[in-house]
Amino acid sequence: MDELVRVGKRIQTYLKYKGIGINQLGRLSDTSGAQVSNIIKGKNFGLDKIYTLLKVLPDLAPHWLLFGEGEMLKAAYTEPNRELELLTQDNELLKKEINHLRTVINYQEMAIEAYRKSFEIANGVNDDMRQAMEQHRKSAVKGK
Numbered sequence: 174m175d176e177l178v179r180v181g182k183r184i185q186t187y188l189k190y191k192g193i194g195i196n197q198l199g200r201l202s203d204t205s206g207a208q209v210s211n212i213i214k215g216k217n218f219g220l221d222k223i224y225t226l227l228k229v230l231p232d233l234a235p236h237w238l239l240f241g242e243g244e245m246l247k248a249a250y251t252e253p254n255r256e257l258e259l260l261t262q263d264n265e266l267l268k269k270e271i272n273h274l275r276t277v278i279n280y281q282e283m284a285i286e287a288y289r290k291s292f293e294i295a296n297g298v299n300d301d302m303r304q305a306m307e308q309h310r311k312s313a314v315k316g317k
Contacts, residue, residue: 178215183238184226185213187245191230201229 188198195213196206202225212218212226227235237243 175215177218179241180223180238181213181215183241183245184209187230187233187238188213190245198226198229202226 187193188195193201194206195209199206199209202209202222204222204225208218208222212222223238227233227238232246234244234247237245
C-alpha cells in the first residue's frame, strides 16, 4: 500500500474518532472538503498539507500520522481533555445544585411571606380585640 494512502487512512481514522467531517476539516484547514477527501484517498499531496493539518489538529500525534507508530493522540492532550470532561461534569452538577437551591429559597421566601401576612392578620385581629375589650370595659364602668 502506498504511504500516502496509509497517511490518508490514518487521517480518516482520526476524523472518525473525533467526529469531524471532511468538509469541517476543510474549513478548519482553510482548504476544501474535496482537497481533504483527496488526502484521505492518498492522492498526491505535499508536506505543506500535512503541516496545515497538524497545525489545525493540535492533539494529532505527527509520528503516528506519518508512520503509524505510537498513539494517535498526543499524551499532553489526552489528559487535559479527560480533566476538562470531569470539570464539565462537575460544572453541570453544580448548576443543577444551584437551580435546586434557588427553588428551595423561592419556597422559603414564599413561606416567610405567608407567615408575615399571617402575623399582620393576627396583629390586626389582636388590635380589634383590644379595642372591643376597651369598649366593653368603658361600657361596663358606665353601667355600674
